[in-house]
Amino acid sequence: MKHVGLTGGVASGKSAVAAKLASLGAVVIDADALARQVVEPGTPGLAAIKDTFGEGILLPDGSLDRPALGAIVFSDAAQRAKLNEIVHPLVREQADALREAAAPGALVVEDIPLLVESGQADRFDAVIVVQAPHDERIRRMVQDRGWSRDDAEARMAAQATDEQRAAVADYLLDNSGSLEELEAQVASLYRQLAPAQE
Template identity: 55%
Template sequence: MLSVGLTGGIGAGKSAAVRLLAARGAVVVDADLIAREVVEPGTPGLAAVVAEFGPEVLAPDGSLDRARLGRLVFADEERRRALNALVHPLVARRSAQLQEAAPPDAVVVHDVPLLTENGLADRYDTVVVVDASDATRRARLVGARGMAEADADARMAAQATRAERLAIADHVLANDGTLADLDRQVAALWRTLTEMRVARDGPGPG
């Protein structure tokens, strides 16, 4: 089994790269989906968040009001760290469980938006960064997602810089071009990851 950490700044096209890898046989572990799962109603994770931030972070149906919680933590680094301290261990535990459940000859791609920011590179056998220029990312956020330019800039500024992400990369997918350009790079990356997996573990069953 090969464990791959994949990340990229907002608007870089990380989700597209993950879909292309999944289509080639990667087992995908999505940190964002897990982060939602571990604070669903009735979970210890949600109880811990409510104990820390108060019942006002709950929606009327008892689920987590993500927008309200986001407003509380976005501009307050201490509150954001408190939230991360609650949620990140739960996400890490569940991610490990999903990796352990994968076939022994799998290439497991962990889709982790804040891999760089949270210093997680050492958890994986290799790290892939989906990279695009700030101008490209801003144009995608404004054009495709309908964000105001100021909001796009604020979201980008809240993340690691391109240089910080590239500093931890073992492999880079340059995604300033078309989906076809990205697909060609993913095809080459998939060959490399498969070769790495075979070198580690042998050919595997079949």
């Protein structure tokens, strides 16, 4: 088994890379999806978040009000650290279980948006970083996701810089071109990383 970390800043194209790797046969573990699962109603994760941040982060149905929580944590590093202390260990536990369930010869890719910020680079055989120009990422968040420019800038400011991510990268993917160009880079990288099939 080869264990690879995948990361990139918001709107860098990391999800497209993860999807292409999965289509080629990699086992992709999505930390964002796990982070949603570990805070569903009835979970210890959601109970801990409510205890830490108060009832105001819950919707009337008892589920997590993500925009309300986001408003608290994305503008305050100390509050964000509190949230990460709750969620990250729960996500890692789930990811470990999924990795252990993978076939012995699998290429296992953990898609972790905050891989650098959470100091996880040394857990992997290799780290893939997806990068795209700052202005292009802002455009994607504003046009494709409907965010305000201020929200987009705040989200980027809350994450590691391109230089910090590049410093831990074994492989850098440049997503300044078309999706087809990005997928061609991913296919080439997959051929390098995938364990030889017996």
